[in-house]
Amino acid sequence: MELLKKRILKDGIVIKNRILKVDSFLNHQMDIELFNEIGKEFKNRFKHKNITKILTIEASGIGIACIAAQHFNNVPVIFAKKYSATNLDKDAYESEVYSFTKEESYKIRVSKKYINSGDRILIIDDFLASGSAALGLIDIIRQAGAEVCGIGIVIEKYFQGGRKMIEECGVYLESLAIIEDMKDNRLIFK
Amino acid sequence: MELLKKRILKDGIVIKNRILKVDSFLNHQMDIELFNEIGKEFKNRFKHKNITKILTIEASGIGIACIAAQHFNNVPVIFAKKYSATNLDKDAYESEVYSFTKEESYKIRVSKKYINSGDRILIIDDFLASGSAALGLIDIIRQAGAEVCGIGIVIEKYFQGGRKMIEECGVYLESLAIIEDMKDNRLIFK
Numbered sequence: 001m002e003l004l005k006k007r008i009l010k011d012g013i014v015i016k017n018r019i020l021k022v023d024s025f026l027n028h029q030m031d032i033e034l035f036n037e038i039g040k041e042f043k044n045r046f047k048h049k050n051i052t053k054i055l056t057i058e059a060s061g062i063g064i065a066c067i068a069a070q071h072f073n074n075v076p077v078i079f080a081k082k083y084s085a086t087n088l089d090k091d092a093y094e095s096e097v098y099s100f101t102k103e104e105s106y107k108i109r110v111s112k113k114y115i116n117s118g119d120r121i122l123i124i125d126d127f128l129a130s131g132s133a134a135l136g137l138i139d140i141i142r143q144a145g146a147e148v149c150g151i152g153i154v155i156e157k158y159f160q161g162g163r164k165m166i167e168e169c170g171v172y173l174e175s176l177a178i179i180e181d182m183k184d185n186r187l188i189f190k
Numbered sequence: 191m192e193l194l195k196k197r198i199l200k201d202g203i204v205i206k207n208r209i210l211k212v213d214s215f216l217n218h219q220m221d222i223e224l225f226n227e228i229g230k231e232f233k234n235r236f237k238h239k240n241i242t243k244i245l246t247i248e249a250s251g252i253g254i255a256c257i258a259a260q261h262f263n264n265v266p267v268i269f270a271k272k273y274s275a276t277n278l279d280k281d282a283y284e285s286e287v288y289s290f291t292k293e294e295s296y297k298i299r300v301s302k303k304y305i306n307s308g309d310r311i312l313i314i315d316d317f318l319a320s321g322s323a324a325l326g327l328i329d330i331i332r333q334a335g336a337e338v339c340g341i342g343i344v345i346e347k348y349f350q351g352g353r354k355m356i357e358e359c360g361v362y363l364e365s366l367a368i369i370e371d372m373k374d375n376r377l378i379f380k
Contacts, residue, residue, distance in 0.1 A: 023279075028271070029304040032256060032264045059248035059269065063256040066222060074222045079249065081218070083273065089213075114219040 001041050001176040005189055007034065008155065008177055014185040026154065027060035027126050032067065038176060039068035042124065042152040045174040049149040051075055051122045053115070055141065057108060057133055058082050064154060065124040072122070078115070080108040080137060089113065093143045095136035100129065100160075108136050117145035128153040128175060131162030138169055150174065158190055191231050191366040195379055197224065198345065198367055204375040216344065217250035217316050222257065228366060229258035232314065232342040235364040239339040241265055241312045243305070245331065247298060247323055248272050254344060255314040262312070268305070270298040270327060279303065283333045285326035290319065290350075298326050307335035318343040318365060321352030328359055340364065348380055 013021040025031040051072050056065035057080045065077045089111040098105045115121070123137050134151055141148045148171050156163065156175035159182070166173050178190040203211040215221040241262050246255035247270045255267045282299040289296065305311070313327045324341055331338045338361050346353065346365035349372070356363050368380040 023301065024303065028268065028301060030256060030267045030269070032259045032267060035256065036260075059252060059271075062249060062252040063267065063269075066220060066225065066253040066256050067260075069222045070226075077220045077222060077253065078218065079220070079253075081249075111213065111218060113214065 001038070003037055004034070004041075004154070004177045007031075009187065012187070014182050014187060017182040017185060020155065020157070020179065020182070020187070022155065026064075030063045032063075035064055035067040036070075038064060038154060039071040041176055042068050042122075042174070043071035046072075046122055046150050046152060049122065050120050051149055052118070052120045053078060054122050054124055055080065055110070055115070055137055056124050057137060060127075061125040064126055068124055068152070076114075078110060080110050080140065082106055082108055093140040095139040095143075097132045097136040098130075099132065108133070108140070110140050112144070115141060115144035115146050119144070119146035120149045121146050122149055123151040124153075125151075126154045128156040128162040128166075128173075129160040131160075131165035134162065134166055135169065138166075138171055152176075155179065191228070193227055194224070194231075194344070194367045197221075199377065202377070204372050204377060207372040207375060210345065210347070210369065210372070210377070212345065216254075220253045222253075225254055225257040226260075228254060228344060229261040231366055232258050232312075232364070233261035236262075236312055236340050236342060239312065240310050241339055242308070242310045243268060244312050244314055245270065245300070245305070245327055246314050247327060250317075251315040254316055258314055258342070266304075268300060270300050270330065272296055272298055283330040285329040285333075287322045287326040288320075289322065298323070298330070300330050302334070305331060305334035305336050309334070309336035310339045311336050312339055313341040314343075315341075316344045318346040318352040318356075318363075319350040321350075321355035324352065324356055325359065328356075328361055342366075345369065 092109040150172040153175040180190040181188045279301040340362040343365040346368045370380040371378045
């Protein structure tokens with residue numbers, strides 16, 4: 001997606017050849033017009049999948065998923081919860097996710113009420129790095145007996161290996177910008 | 191907002207005369223069509239305020255704020271971060287928030303880059319209870335020398351006192367559904 005790549009080159013900041021900061025438009029301050037273009041592009045790439053629900057994870061996936069849902073006939077959006085929530089149903093699907101950034105594991109949870117065996121689910125998230133969070137979401141959908149119809153990622157850090165993990169699960173992945181590598185604090189797109 | 195009140199009565203669950211669970215449409219599974227009606231209503235109530243940015247707080251405010259921004263000429267949306275984020279600028283505005291639900295304090299943060307002295311900011315959140323989170327957001331905006339042009343809340347739990355706290359700060363508050371009290375696990379709207 002050219003518009004997105006241009007924006008990343010214009011406003012993204014590369015740190016230590018590993019971290020890409022895009023918090024001026026993607027995951028702290030959010031550019032809603034750009035999110036609509038992203039939503040359109042996801043629709044274009046998953047248009048024949050008959051999506052019934054979108055699943056994302058708090059916090060930075062939520063805005064993108066909500067705007068994208070408008071391009072999928074306003075299907076409901078569910079966000080998996082990362083932190084202990086006093087008001088979450090005890091009856092929830094759970095999965096363990098390992099964060100390489102924070103070097104610790106955490107649990108993600110979705111109430112059993114909101115994913116059903118007939119659902120055809122699209123996972124949406126802002127970043128794909130090692131793939132742990134995406135694998136956790138796939139696990140939750142499969143526990144519910146629903147179908148994972150694909151994963152839509154805004155920025156994939158290809159060199160961190162997540163794509164391989166997801167493809168090994170037999171899940172279709174589309175990333176709107178794929179960063180093959182970061183060298184001398186510059187980005188190389190795939 | 192009649193549509194919202196009807197939805198709360200239909201799908202909301204009252205627990206112990208204190209907690210209102212609306213996670214089937216507001217803060218776990220999200221109804222995007224309803225969010226657009228909410229966004230329209232916020233625009234209607236704050237239309238003369240010349241809003242330049244919307245500020246919310248992770249996680250459940252994000253979806254509502256992003257959809258609402260479309261009704262305010264796609265102004266940027268910023269979400270305050272609650273949890274230690276490795277990728278947040280060290281140069282951030284901070285405020286302390288006390289959670290009565292969890293009986294503990296936590297810090298919220300917004301990078302200094304994204305709020306400027308000329309900004310006219312609308313705060314949007316899903317719930318208003320004691321008002322602590324809203325006060326933290328007001329504090330951050332005022333630290334930046336920007337103007338708090340109002341607070342838009344989806345569901346206000348009037349009996350928890352947040353309105354009084356906000357009005358004492360001189361901030362204009364609009365809530366789309368105001369719950370005066372909860373008795374015998376039923377809702378009394380104001």
